[in-house]
Amino acid sequence: MSSVSSKDQTEESPQAWSWSKRLTLSLPIFVILIALLSSVSNATAVPWNNDPIDQSIETVDSDTSVKFANPSKVTLAKRGTYSITERHATIDVKQKSTGDTQHIHILIREPKGASGKLPGVVFMHGAGYGTAEDSFGDVASDLSSAGFVSAVIDKPVWNTSDANRDYPASAKAYDQVIDYLRELENVDSSTVGIYATSESTWISSYLLQSDHKVAFQILLSPMVHSPRHSLGFLAAQDFAMVGANPGYQSIVRRLFSADLDLFGLHNLDIDTLKPAAYAIPTFVAYGSKDVMTAQVDGAQTIMKLAHEADNWNVTIRNYPLANHVLRLGDEAQTNTPLVDSYENDMVDWAVGITHDLKQTTQLVTGATIKQSIAVPFDLRSRPTLTVYMLVIHAASLIFILATMLMWIVALVRKTRALIRRDSGHVLGFTHGFGEILVLITGTTLATLVLFFSGLAQVVYAVVKLVWGGAPATAGMIYWSWPVIQIVSTLVVWAWSRVFARLIEVASMRGLLRMPTMALIRGLIGHRQTRAKPPGASKSEVQPVIAYTRFGKALFVNTTIAMFCVLLLFAFWGLFIY
Template identity: 60%
Template sequence: MCTVPIFIILIGLLVFVSNATAMPWNNEPTGQTLSTLSADTGVTFDNPGGVHLAKRGEYEVNERSVWFDAKRPSTGEIQRTHVIIREPVGVSGKLPGMVFMHGAGYGSAVDSFVDMAYDLSSAGFVTAVLDKPVWSTNDITRDYTGSAAVYDEVIRMLRGLDNVDDREVGIYATSESTWVSSYLLDMDKDIAFQVLLSPMVFTPRQAIGFLAAQDFALVGAHDGYQSIVRRVFNIDSALFGVTLPDVHTLKPSAYSIPTLVAYGSKDVMTAQVEGVEAIVDMALRTGNHDVSIRGYPVANHVLRLGDESETGTPFADQYADDVVDWAVGTAKGLHQTSERVGGVNLYQSIAVPKDLKANRGLTVYGLLLHVFMVFMMVLSLVIAVVALVVKIRAMIRRTGPALGFSHGFGNQLLTLTVTTVATLALFGAGLGQVIMGVVKIAWGGAPPEKPGLMYWSWPVIQVVCTVVVWAWSRVLARLIEVASLRGVIRFPPRKGAIGDVMTGRDPVLASTRLGRVLFWVTAVTMLSVLLMFAFWGLFVY
């Protein structure tokens, strides 16, 4: 008779947790587009004076290495840094320069920007590619201001060369480094121009939240898995000393110089339409009208064709020629005559989640819950191993029941534990497949034709979780029934009832203390797993 009320209480608690941890997220407007003014991506300039405009491949290129100690301003930490300087051969006079800035990861001078740096140098630029300044940081603790200071040191290094025009040194920034470039332009007001490849534009929390939400949808993940993104990107990372997600780099100074922005149509990592709108808005606030936008068909996040994880893939279409032509004409101070917005139309599937913010309450609750769950799982495992050893020893010595479960509670506990753990494994497998699919399309691959596990696993887990809650309700109701028959839950309790239960003479659960401890520790562990499922939204129906 108690089963239904207990079930209502338990399922009500779990549904409440799922809804309380749900984060609002507005994907509207969806399907945004920005039409280009010309399908041609080429860049041309008005050149009434007939100034020579070098083309890609016009000069031979010489390269040399320089090493210096990159000091992290905030800590004094030193990173021995390699710089490869490439120069055109046989060109006299002062030349423009370009410093390359790394995207995410751990790029080095040797394996990064080789073709683009060579192409620019073959058109008369002195280029510098350095090891990415990372020091002892990782992807979530990067020092953007420190990195900007190191890039500026290399810029000053180029300006100090005899064959470089110190007024015409620009930057080539990709992906993550477009956050760094914002700090760099605040530090150095003399940077002449910039090429921004797949700029992130918005705060890391907003930009990566957009990336994850869009890509979860593209791979065909169930809406439930997509809701996980909303919770993750409301985590208050500052609680752990990580402030990177909320750095604000969208400011006018970041776009106050001549700027070329390039996107690929297969780039699923950037908010292209809103990004361009924000860039143009920031530039106009500073009076800068020299912003060019280019969209390239079939190009991925790094403007290459094919899988981004593979080496040696070519740039899209005329991208390299366009960058070189734009940089050469801009460095000469010429007026651009080609359309400012060219190439394929830009597309953005969902809106940037600009209302994302740190939620400390959610973070603290989630942290405590997951730590408690892991602790209880470890404790349950230890007690289960002890119980197994005791049971095996009892079987060998034939000393009778080792755990002494009564009324079938032992079998019920085993069945519910196995079911809950299997559900947890299915949840992990489904989420893992979603993440693998996101990584694949982020690198330029195609989404799966059939989502499979990443779609059907969510509703299956929801059904199983509901069944498990019902089963636990039956177990608890049976416990109450047996305890009532033993006189334990009467008021006042039957004389001697509690003592009989505790000593195992008249057990409710088990005749041994180990059996009782195993049951209750495992039950609390399974409840913590269900609460974890609720935290991630599995009880939102």
């Protein structure tokens, strides 16, 4: 038998690399990947200026009561002066843009035994889907017991959701109810006002711009600025209050920079800051424990716009211990009472205003009005960021689902082969790529679960806070972010070792000397070699990644899916150190 040259021996029996050579290759791959992901994190970062922080408006008196000069000694009704009767009515309101009609139930409360023409008030719902029966029962009864005809309706929503609520159409619907009250025989059409809470103060702006005959308004925790700025403030402040890591808080900046106009949703940037929205006598009520409303910026904006409309009749009350809906304690619990004296103050103000009396108590009283951070007025829509966010999340979802389906198929094939005792190749991974792929994929997906679990903890703490619960201790809400960052970095290192292993095997097969396209075909395809895999004849081929096409497809698809996950992490800022 003739001897084999050293060159042939090298080709037939390629030597595995040493650990130092593998490390030398893995390091630059790791650096390149980290640099790429860090660049994405920094490119998608949204600047945010929280200054000025810890703003406050000092009130001139802690007493929140409202009193009026009454030189003519007019008899002024108080809360509880009259007993109440209830009756029901129904009107149809049409959404002009779609033509949809909603049958709206109206619950009307009237003071029993009150004579003459009475003032009226229409209640406007905040967020959610309130009905006439389950909303405003206490405050509507309060005003009716003081001589008002009150109307509470099913919230006009048609076929919309919180995301695409039709505010102009809602304003017209409420205005129909105002007109309904004005036409009642026992109502003075010139003294019908509105009671708006939270989200509905965006609607009331549209209403007052079109109906200049509304007599007064009571605003409970008004969301004065645009939804983008108001909700961005809410989320940022509450994330900070529950002790969330600044990394989680940066998610708020990216999220509220979305350009929802691309998806046909136009409510984030509605312009409701109009002088006409505050051109009538206005009573504003805040709670010092409200964690949703920018009270200092809101109060200053209301007074500024009211003065521009030549209205100096703006009364502001800030109640200690009260939450966003002026309740004491956790709003998630039933029968949570309204804060002490609010009901009397609000009723007394409305009675005095509808009698055209001059207020003698100070306009701004109660607890000091405070605000932790500024409203993010520099927040704006970013179309490019939004498109990238959509693409990377859609790609991650598609490839993850495809990968899961392929792994299910792989498991079925493996199980079938074991049952049949088939010793042939099922997936045919070579050079340990099968085991590596399972390990690294599991680690990457576990990190993804960890990320969403940490975010879910923060959201849960914020929701609990918003409903009036005590702020949660920071704990894992703070430390989970750096832990996820460390784990993500380790995952990137693991993937750099996988890519280094691919290059090692390609080098052993002589593929690195080929042109680029031939190299790619060699990595995911087959190449003729004299080396003999176990159970193969000399005429067979030996692959770099796997013997089967399904195995190669599984490897490529899984790698792409996991890289999309890393890009998703990068988008949300996990690679900003």
